[in-house]
Amino acid sequence: MTGANGFIGSSxxxxxxxxxxxxxAVVRNKYSNADTILNHENINIIYCDFNHAEQxxxxxxx
Numbered sequence: 001m002t003g004a005n006g007f008i009g010s011s012x013x014x015x016x017x018x019x020x021x022x023x024x025a026v027v028r029n030k031y032s033n034a035d036t037i038l039n040h041e042n043i044n045i046i047y048c049d050f051n052h053a054e055q056x057x058x059x060x061x062x
Contacts, residue, residue, distance in 0.1 A: 002026045004045075010036035017043040024060050 003009035004025030017023050017040040026046045027034050034045055046059050 002050075005032055005034045005036055013043060014038045014040075026056070 001009060001013055001023060004013045004023070005027045009025075013023050013025050014037065017038060020042060023043045024046050025034070025037055025043055026048055027037075028047070028049050030047050032047075037043060037045060044060075046056070048056055048059055
């Protein structure tokens with residue numbers, strides 16, 4: 001999910017994570033505020049700027 005650390009994105013990410021879905025939360029970089037995303041076993045934070053979106057396939061494990 002892109003925009004996972006935004007207002008709507010963080011609410012949706014946290015809701016779906018609590019429901020048991022595995023979420024790959026894409027945020028711009030390690031300096032982006034990801035504090036709004038719960039530290040939950042189903043939520044995986046992926047740091048990737050859209051200028052390098054082609055790297056997502058390598059950043060998200062199978």
